[in-house]
Amino acid sequence: MNGWFSLLRRAVTPWDGGVLLVTATGIVVAILLPFLTPASHATVVVDNQPRMQLDLRQDGLYGVEGHLGQVAIEVAHQRVRLLEYASPRMIGTRSGWIGANGQMVACVPCRVVIQVHGSSTEEGGYDAISR
C-alpha cells in the first residue's frame, strides 16, 4: 500500500492535487445540489396554462382568478399553500403546505394547480400516491 502512495506522490504535483480536489468537489456538489437545495419558486397554473411564478423566498399573499373566482395563495418560510374555497373536493386545501421539489397542490374545481419546481418524486419519496 505504501508503495502506491509513494508512486502517487511522485506522479502528482501539489497543483495537480489542487485541480483534482476542485474538480471532484464540483462534481459532488453538482450531483447533490438538486436534492439539498430547497425549491426557490413555484408555478401557478390555471386551465393547464402557466399564469404566475412565485418566489418562495418572499413571504406573502397572492391571488389568482380561477374558475370559481379568486383563489388565495400563501407563501411563507419557503413553502406555499392554497387558501380558501372550503370544499371537500379542494385537494389543495387539504394538502396543506408544500415546499419540496416536485410537490404539487390542486384545486380541481377552480382548475388551479401549484407546482414547486425540481425533481418528479412525490411527497415522502414515493413515485405516486394511490388515493
Place this chain on the structure above:
Amino acid sequence: MKFKVGTLILAFVLLALFGCGEKPAGSQSSSRLLMGTLMTITLWSQEGETSRSAAAMQSAFGEMERIEKVMSSHLNTSAVGRINQAPRGQWHPLEEEVYHVLAESLRIAKLSQGAFEAGLWPLTNLWGFSREPPATAPPEMAKIESWRKGYPLGTAIQIRGETGGRQILLANEYVGLDLGAIAKGYAVDRALDHLAVLGFTNAIVNAGGNLGVNGSKGGTPWRIGIQHPRESQGVVAEVSLQKRMGLVTSGDYERFFMHEGKRYHHILDPQSGMPTANGVVSVTIQHPKAMTADALSTAAFVLGLDKGLELIRQEPGASALFILEDGRQVASGGFSYRWLGGGQ
C-alpha cells in the same frame, strides 16, 4: 505552477462528463387537469431522451383529453352526454369505444351482483357530489326512495350489436350513464398503451390517485404509497411494482361532506341509493388492467369486506387491500404491501 498534462486532461474529461452532457437517465413528470382531476404522467427516460419524453407525455395527455370528450357525463356534447339526453326505452347508436367500457362495466356489475352500476347519473346528481359548489346536506329521503324504486337493477342498461353497429338502451328516466368509476381507469390504460407505442415502457400514469404502472425506474421498482384514509398527508401502506399493473383506491374521504356529525361520501350503494356504510373506509385493488381495477375498487367497497374478498377471488389477476373503520387492514392473497400504519 507545475501541472502534469494527464491531470488536466482527466479534470477536463470529468467536467465534460458531469457538467456539460445531456440530462442523465431519470424520471420526468408532467401534470394536467383532465377528467375532473389532476393527471400526472411520470416517465423513466434514458439519457438523451428528455425532449422526446416531454413530447410523449403531451401526446398521452392528448389521448386522455380525447377520452374525456367521449366519456364525460358532464359534457352534453360527449357520446355519453348525448345518450343521456336521448329518450329512454329506445335503442340508440353507441360508439365502439363506449361499448367497450360499458361491456366491462356490465361484466363487473354482474360479477358483483349489482354493487357496481354504470347508470347512476341521476342518483349522483341528486346527491350533488359533482356539483359546484358541492352539496353540504343530503337530499330529501323521499327523492332517494323514489329513485330506488325506479332504478331497475340488472336491466338498467342494455347493449347489443356487432362492430360498427352497436346500440344502447337505457331503461327509464331513473337511469343515466355515469362512467366516473371506470373511465379514468380506461384512460390510464390507454395512456400507458400510447406511451409504450412511443417507446416509453417505464411509466406511471396517475389519474387523481388511480394509477397505471408499467416497467420500472431503471430496474428499480416504482414505489407507490397508499393514502391514509383519515390523514390527508399520510401514507398507510407501500407497494413496489415493476410490471404493468393498475392500482386503484376507492375511499370515503375523496368526496364527502359532514352533516350533523355524519359523513356522507360519494360511493353510493345502488341497492339503497345511500352512501355505502359497511365499516370499510378504503379499498385498493391491483389488476393488470386499470379499468378493471377502477370498477372493482368501487364494487368491493360497496360489497364490504367479506363479499368484497369473495368478488376479488372470482376475478383472475385481481388482489385487494381493505382498510376498515377500526383501523384494521385485510389483504387478499397476492396483494404484496408493507404496512406503515400511521401517517408517513
